[in-house]
């Protein structure tokens with residue numbers, strides 16, 4: 543595996559400070575249900591942010607809104623200095639193509655295409671295919687030797703790394719990963735975390751939804767959602783990839799402990 547991941551393209555020079563993403567009082571409402579409830583958040587450029595919360599707390603809904611796959615009922619989202627609600631469909635498509643890279647728990651690879659062809663499909667939607675670049679992307683995630691295998695011939699961990707290569711092919715400034723290690727064993731989880739650590743070191747902003755306390759602790763910052771609200775936050779004192787952490791509780795309400803996520807934010811995991 544090579545040591546470098548391509549640095550993200552920089553944003554426009556006229557944007558304020560170094561905030562890549564800002565949510566202002568965002569809600570997503572279905573009937574009586576507030577899937578996301580008056581959530582405000584700033585994510586500095588280059589931050590590795592973990593999002594935790596029990597099942598149904600609104601994590602995926604939030605990611606879909608940030609990833610321009612869904613729109614909020616109320617509130618505004620500013621990404622790279624642009625307010626998403628003011629953009630038309632083709633501008634939103636451009637943001638999805640050029641600014642964001644998506645990694646899912648379900649790999650969503652096209653089964654009859656090889657690893658390299660799956661990566662080249664992403665290139666095709668972006669601009670034009672380039673086999674050399676696609677191979678380099680696979681080499682970056684340690685899969686150069688498996689480039690011509692079908693997804694069915696790859697392990698779950700290898701398939702996830704193909705997805706990451708595909709997500710990174712356009713050098714996104716922001717990588718959104720929804721349970722990226724949910725289907726992986728510990729060894730493959732670590733490979734994915736190592737890739738994220740290299741991306742982070744190269745300046746990419748990462749937002750990672752996870753139920754796994756270890757994966758969450760690898761980010762620089764963790765936020766806890768409960769019933770769509772941001773109810774807790776902590777910063778990992780040692781920075782991304784380190785486990786020492788310190789809790790900063792905003793005291794906005796008691797976390798829902800159903801899935802055990804609150805214990806992670808109270809720092810009950812091993813503080814090695």
Ligand SMILES: Nc1ncnc2c1ncn2[C@@H]1O[C@H](COP(=O)(O)OP(=O)(O)OP(=O)(O)O)[C@@H](O)[C@H]1O
Pocket residue numbers: 572575576577595596597598599600601602603604
């Ligand atoms: N299209 C929809 N219509 C109605 N309710 C929805 C819709 N999408 C999500 N919800 C509801 O919004 C809430 C938040 O869902 P979401 O998928 O964001 O939670 P989550 O935190 O990602 O859960 P999980 O960890 O189980 O994936 C849930 O109660 C869910 O049932």
